[in-house]
Amino acid sequence: MRNAQLRFFASAPRGMGKLLNKELRLLGALEVDGGEGGVRFSGDLEMGYRVCLWSRFASRVMLNLVTLTAADQDALYRAVRGLPWEEHVPVDGTLAIGVTGRGAGIDNSHFGAQRIKDAIVDRFQAREGRRPSVDLATPDVRIHCHLHRDSAQLSLDLSGDGLHRRGYRVVAGEAPLKENLAAALLQLAGWRSIARAGAPFMDPMCGSGTILIEAAWMAADIAPGILREYYGFLRWQGHDAELWETLLDDAKSRREAGLRDIPVISGFDNDANVIRKAESNIRVAGLADRVELAVRDVAQCRPSSDPAVSGKHGLIATNPPYGVRLGDDAGLFSLHSEFGRALRAHCPDWRVAVITPRRDLATAIGVPIDSEHELFNGAIESIAFRMRVPARAGESEAGASVEEPAQEFANRLRKNLRALAKWARKEEIECYRVYDADLPDYAFAVDLYGQHAHVQEYAPPKTVDPTRAAARRADALAAIRAVLELSPERVHFKMRERQRGTAQYERNAQTGRRLKVHESGLTFIVNLDDYLDTGLFLDHRPLRAMVREQARGKRVLNLFAYTGSFSVHAAAGGARTTTTVDMSRTYLDWARDNMATNGFTGVQHRYEHADCLQWLAQSGEEYDLIVLDPPSFSNSARMEDTLDVQRDHVDLIEACMARLSPGGVLFFSNNLRGFRIDAEALRAYALRDISAQTVPLDFKRRPNIHHCWEIRHGG
Secondary structure (H helix, E strand, C coil), X not given: CCCCCEXXXXXXXXXXXXXXXXXXXXXXXXEXXXXXXXXXXXXXXXXXXXXXXXXXXXCEEEEEEEEEECCCHHHHHHHHHCCXXXXXXXXXXXXXXXXXXXXCCECCHHHHHHHHHHHHHHHHHXXXXXXXXXXXXXCCEEEEEEEEECEEEEEEXXXXXXXXXXXXXXXXXXXXXXXXXXXXXXXXXXXXXXXXXXXXXXXXXXXXXXXXXHHHHHHCCCCCCCCXXXXXCCCCCCCCHXXXXXXXXXXXXXXXXXXXXXXXXXXXXXXXXXXXXXXXXXXXXXXXXXXXEEECCHHHCCCCCCHHHCCCCXXXXXXXXXXXXXXXXXXXXXXXXXXHHHHXXXXXXXXXXXXXXXXXHHHHCCCCEEEEEEEEECCEEEEEEEEECCCCCCCCCCCCCCCHHHXXXXXXXXXXXXXXXXXXXXXXXXXXXXXXXXXXXXXXXXXXXXXXXEEEEECCCCCCCHHHHHHHHXXXXXXXXXXXXXXXXXXXXXXXXXCCCCHHHCECCCCCCCEEEEECCEEEEECCCCECCCCCCHHXXXXXXXXXXXXXXXXXXXXXXXXXXXXXXXXXXXXXXXXXXXCCHHHHHHHHHHHHHCCCCCCCEEEEECCHHHHHHHCCCCEEEEEECCCCEECCCCCCCCEEXXXXXXXXXXXXXXXXXXXXXXXXXXXXXXXXXXXXXXXXXXXXXXXXXXXXXXXXXXXXXXXXXXXXXXX
């Protein structure tokens, strides 16, 4: 069979068909045809072996055996049994059958595989009196059948196992990138030509080292299948061991020659345990003295100090975390922004390749995107982004803590901090706003929560170039860390879009991390990662103080209570009872925790899981102090109707006043910009606008942060 002309089929992950097609042509395959899903080609047995050994992109390689015609399953059984399987399967060996498609009356792949297996082993039993056994994991011979109507294409799986399994990955990270996908990323980035020029390579978020190894093997001309001990042809009856050994010897010689002239390749990660995994894999890959590894943060992304590559512009390729498998979305924008900032500061004119399923994170890097290519990491749809870092006009000052573009922002933040810190200490406040879009180019809100910063960026308009916006974001986050003297994990970043419905309360991460912060001698639990809002509205601080001052001996009702901060202040002020109402069980539980943390437990503190309007209509109780702080708009599925505070505020206030005792007070607040209270419809009550008195010092730059009224009985 060595010189016979054979037909093959090589499969590839989605998005890699064109790369595989071109690769097969370069390997010398003939009649190459196809792309997405796989490529057909022809050649001799050596070509089939060569593709198994040298293809960086193929998943499997099939040798076409025969195409049968079968109208039904019985006809298929007879046709398969009639084939000379003794030429392929050792009688004392093992086999496995795989079936794809539908045809010959077979709709179930498992049943189809069973029927074909029966045909093969029944032939052996009849001829030899014994038969091969089944091994689904590592069979001696793996047979594949593709059914289509009355046609059955039978093939021998030469690869035996997925060719992406190179044999060097002894340990994997939490979200591993398939080896052939890493090779595709490098190919799309032009790594071969960059390596030939002697330019360096770097992966600043290297994980278990897959991209590093693929880059080194590609640069050193190392066959991707050289370490594999298992192929589907090694115990195939038609296997040509001498031919295979010749190909292996040639690959080993090429490896030895290639490693003598490999460019500088370096990788780092901020997790020492992950670096240890990478070291293990790199050692098995035969690259222990060829790849530089270090424990380093992405902010320290900078070229190798090796003089051999000084001044050369190389390639950075990486697979950053994106939250799908790792499960933690907090800080991802900050991470990508910091990555981009480091690139612009230390790697001008370098090429960059990033693979991620999230376009928003790629844009957050803040480096111009040259091209995109859709790829798949298993079932996860991803995009390979190719970028080039802009050339830097001049060198930045060595060791500067803040880059020049954010200097004005840093100065304003520092000035605000000096002005507010003394006031905050005097007022026993550790949670306050230190910056709120003071400069038009830096549309951020920066809040301090003890030793943590909660940073929200007001989403830029679509007219703003996303690359420039991302670069500015990276510079701003670096300035925040420098001025506030905080480590990266203490800076919590979110993008704040215009809110719709209950957006501010919806979960956008799953960390479960909680902090305890303090205000006027009280303790509150906040979560700076999982929701857009943190659990403590900072602009309501003066109103909470008013509630505390007036609560002694009173029955207090807290509507749309969120996490119960007004209830805590009321209880601290000596309220006789508190009733906390919200339609979210999550926030009611949070309110209970806030109350219990401050020692306020017992039957005098009630919690009602309900739609506030419905609850007011059904409740017959009377209250002396009511806090009404509804969202601007809500279309929660738990409500019978939508809530629009502009449209519905009269009904809300009327319902509250029906439950307010004579001489009692209702505090009505909302944060709808442009809200207008209907004083005419509410003329039966005494309304006093206390908005100015309830906006705290740290929000004076935004006096319209909320609107607030004190409402009593009597016109």
